Amino acid sequence: MQGVTTLEQSSLKNSDEKIQRELEFTSFYRWHHWIRVLSIIILTVTGFYISVPFIVPAVNAQPTNFLNADLRGIHEIFGFIMISMFIGKTYYFFFSVKDKVEINSFKDLFSLKNWLNQVGYYLLLTKHPKLSGAYNVIQLMAYVVFYVAISGLILTGLILYVHSFHGGIGAILYDSMRVIEAMIGGLAAVRELHHILMWGVIIFVVGHVYMVVFNAVYGKEGTVDSIFSGYRWKRKH
Numbered sequence: 001m002q003g004v005t006t007l008e009q010s011s012l013k014n015s016d017e018k019i020q021r022e023l024e025f026t027s028f029y030r031w032h033h034w035i036r037v038l039s040i041i042i043l044t045v046t047g048f049y050i051s052v053p054f055i056v057p058a059v060n061a062q063p064t065n066f067l068n069a070d071l072r073g074i075h076e077i078f079g080f081i082m083i084s085m086f087i088g089k090t091y092y093f094f095f096s097v098k099d100k101v102e103i104n105s106f107k108d109l110f111s112l113k114n115w116l117n118q119v120g121y122y123l124l125l126t127k128h129p130k131l132s133g134a135y136n137v138i139q140l141m142a143y144v145v146f147y148v149a150i151s152g153l154i155l156t157g158l159i160l161y162v163h164s165f166h167g168g169i170g171a172i173l174y175d176s177m178r179v180i181e182a183m184i185g186g187l188a189a190v191r192e193l194h195h196i197l198m199w200g201v202i203i204f205v206v207g208h209v210y211m212v213v214f215n216a217v218y219g220k221e222g223t224v225d226s227i228f229s230g231y232r233w234k235r236k237h
Contacts (some may be wrong), residue, residue, distance in 0.1 A: 024134060024226045028092060032085055033227055039082045040201060046075035047198055072164070079157050086150060105133030105140045122214070139211060142204060149200040155180065156194040163187065 025033075049055065049071050057065040093102055108114045108131060118136045120126030129136070135143065159177045162170045184190050216224040226232040 021231045023230055024232045025230045027230065028088075030227060030230055032089055032092075036082065036085050036089075039078045039085065040205065042078045043075060043082065044198065044202065046071045046078075047195075050075060051195065076161060076164070079154075079161070082150070083154055086147075086154060102134050105131070105135040105137075107132035108137050109140060111137075122211075124218075128215075139208075142207060142211075146201065146204045146208075149197045149204065152197045153194060153201070156184075156190050156197065159184075159187075159190045160194065 050068070053068055055067065057067045059065075108129075114129050115137050117126050117129035118138055121128045121136075122138070133140075158173055159181045162174045162177045164170070166174065181187060181190055184193060212224060212227075
C-alpha cells in the first residue's frame with residue numbers, strides 16, 4: 001500500500017509540472033557556433049602540421065609538392081573566418097536584442113550563493129541554481145577565458161601572417177604587427193604564445209563538451225538539442 005501511495009504522489013507531482021519550449025539560441029548564434037566549431041577543428045589540425053609536419057609528400061622532380069604551403073593557406077583562410085566570427089559575435093553580444101540572454105549571465109557572476117550552488121550541482125549535491133541568462137557562472141568564466149585566448153590567437157596569428165604575405169591586408173597590418181611583435185619579445189616568442197593559446201582553446205573545448213553533456217543528461221532539459229534547434233525544454237511548476 002505504501003508503494004502505491006508513493007506512486008500516486010509521484011503522479012500528482014508530475015501532473016502539476018508543465019514542460020514548455022523556450023527559444024534559447026537564435027539562428028545566427030547556432031550558425032556562428034557551428035562555423036566556429038569547424039574553424040577550430042581545421043585550425044588545430046593544420047596548426048599542428050605547420051608546427052611539426054607529420055605528412056611527407058611523395059618525392060617528385062617537378063616543383064609541385066606544396067603540401068606545407070597548401071595547409072598553411074587553409075590555416076590562414078580559416079583564421080580569417082574565425083576573425084569574422086569573432087567580430088560578428090562581439091557585435092551581437094553587445095547590441096543584439098534577441099541575444100541579450102548571454103549578456104544577462106553576468107548578473108549571476110557576483111553572487112556567492114550562485115557559485116556555491118553551481119559547484120554543488122556539478123558535485124551532485126544541490127539543484128541547479130536559477131540563472132539570469134544563458135550560462136551558469138562556471139560556464140561564463142570558461143567563455144571569458146576562451147575569448148581571451150581567441151583574442152590572443154588572432155593577434156599572434158596576424159603577426160605571423162604579415163611575415164608570409166606582404167601585400168593586401170599583410171601590407172596594411174605589417175608596421176603595426178611588427179611593433180606588437182617586438183613588445184611580445186620577437187617572432188619566436190609570438191609563435192610559442194600562439195601554440196600555448198591553442199592548447200588553452202583545446203582544453204576549453206574538452207571542458208565545454210563535458211559540461212554540455214553533463215547538463216543534458218543530469219538536467220534533462222534538451223541542452224544539446226538547443227544548439228541544433230534553438231529551443232530547450234523548461235519545467236514550469
